[in-house]
Amino acid sequence: xxxxxxxxxxAILVNNILLIQYLGNCPxxxxxxxxxxxxxxxxxxxxxxxxxxxxxxxxxYVVLKPLGLEYIRTLVFIVVIAALVQFVELFLKKSIPTLYxxxxxxxxxxxxxxxxxxxxxxxxxxxxxxxxxxxxSIAYPLGxxxxxxxxxxxxxxxIIGRVPTPMQxxxxxxxxxxxxxxxxxxxKGMI
Amino acid sequence: xxxxxxxxxxxxGLWKEIPPFRLVLGLCPTLAVTKAFxxxxxxxxxxxxxLVCSNVLVSAxxxxxxxxxxxxxxxxxxATFVVIVELxxxxxxxxxFLKLGIFIPLIVVNCIVLGRAEAFAYKNGIGASxxxxxxxxxxxxxxxxxxxxxxxxxxAGTFLGKAIFGASFQPFTxxxxxxxxxxxxxxxxxxxxxxxxx
Numbered sequence: 001x002x003x004x005x006x007x008x009x010x011a012i013l014v015n016n017i018l019l020i021q022y023l024g025n026c027p028x029x030x031x032x033x034x035x036x037x038x039x040x041x042x043x044x045x046x047x048x049x050x051x052x053x054x055x056x057x058x059x060x061y062v063v064l065k066p067l068g069l070e071y072i073r074t075l076v077f078i079v080v081i082a083a084l085v086q087f088v089e090l091f092l093k094k095s096i097p098t099l100y101x102x103x104x105x106x107x108x109x110x111x112x113x114x115x116x117x118x119x120x121x122x123x124x125x126x127x128x129x130x131x132x133x134x135x136x137s138i139a140y141p142l143g144x145x146x147x148x149x150x151x152x153x154x155x156x157x158x159i160i161g162r163v164p165t166p167m168q169x170x171x172x173x174x175x176x177x178x179x180x181x182x183x184x185x186x187x188k189g190m191i
Numbered sequence: 192x193x194x195x196x197x198x199x200x201x202x203x204g205l206w207k208e209i210p211p212f213r214l215v216l217g218l219c220p221t222l223a224v225t226k227a228f229x230x231x232x233x234x235x236x237x238x239x240x241x242l243v244c245s246n247v248l249v250s251a252x253x254x255x256x257x258x259x260x261x262x263x264x265x266x267x268x269x270a271t272f273v274v275i276v277e278l279x280x281x282x283x284x285x286x287x288f289l290k291l292g293i294f295i296p297l298i299v300v301n302c303i304v305l306g307r308a309e310a311f312a313y314k315n316g317i318g319a320s321x322x323x324x325x326x327x328x329x330x331x332x333x334x335x336x337x338x339x340x341x342x343x344x345x346x347a348g349t350f351l352g353k354a355i356f357g358a359s360f361q362p363f364t365x366x367x368x369x370x371x372x373x374x375x376x377x378x379x380x381x382x383x384x385x386x387x388x389x
Contacts, residue, residue, distance in 0.1 A: 019369060023223075026302050029218065075273075075274050078299050079270070117299065121297075171380040174374070184369075
């Protein structure tokens with residue numbers, strides 16, 4: 001149990017997927033201009049990643065490994081994730097329209113979100129068992145959401161500030177992300 | 192497609208639309224593998240290969256791929272080439288493969304590759320698509336190499352693993368840590384904007 005809590009804390013803070021592992025940076029910069037979109041994206045990632053982690057893990061250990069096909073996991077995982085995203089989209093549209101309205105436009109973007117794909121690969125590369133995989137598939141996107149929402153808050157402030165013209169928009173956002181990353185680096189001492 | 196416009200397709204990737212800066216796509220590998228020149232350069236080459244091959248195949252099959260399912264088709268084409276790169280690097284450049292690690296399979300979800308397939312190769316002929324893929328790939332390689340060199344020189348005081356400063360040099364380790372990547376890329380982007388706007 002202690003190990004699992006340690007794994008969760010490490011995934012959320014110490015090895016934060018956005019700021020320390022550099023995964024999922026395109027949506028990080030793309031959707032962090034406004035708080036609403038940041039929250040929507042964060043929720044969509046948590047939702048899809050938890051499912052994608054479970055499905056890809058099962059596919060890898062039940063189908064690919066017994067058949068000795070580990071080397072095509074890249075190909076298989078991306079197809080599985082793409083299909084899963086499509087399925088989630090259809091399912092939400094039919095059964096939970098309110099949630100669909102909130103997540104709607106972010107769902108298709110998730111197929112090419114490296115955070116989702118990356119965590120699925122991390123789960124396999126670190127040879128996690130089922131429970132560990134479950135914890136990491138939930139904790140990593142929570143870390144993603146935390147960083148994204150905090151960053152959106154900062155970016156809303158930056159717009160008010162007077163930034164030199166060449167540094168506007170993405171450039172200043174990256175520098176800001178750098179300093180956020182620096183503060184997350186401080187968690188390294190925790191474990 | 193005339194000679195002049197082919198050259199144009201090629202050179203636009205080198206400066207005007209140089210991928211990680213102008214298009215702000217494919218940031219994850221840009222940040223993650225630029226701890227040193229070697230990894231940045233290797234990543235750039237791997238991406239160039241995937242980009243050119245997928246551009247050729249998408250362009251060749253653009254009449255056959257139905258518009259509605261084009262994105263899944265692109266992804267499968269790209270993933271196939273990524274698997275090829277993964278296996279080749281594992282066989283021939285194993286140390287580099289270990290350094291790049293997770294970021295080789297992640298080329299699949301690199302927005303640049305999918306973006307070029309969608310925005311260019313699906314609409315243009317094979318020749319132009321090759322030029323576009325090469326240009327974008329080389330532009331990406333240059334960007335990663337430059338960023339990797341800067342971070343390696345200041346962060347570790349080495350270039351290609353050799354020490355270039357005297358023994359008294361105190362490495363600026365901030366540059367090779369995660370935050371250094373963000374700050375360095377942000378500042379480079381600012382400089383590019385400054386130069387480009389004049």
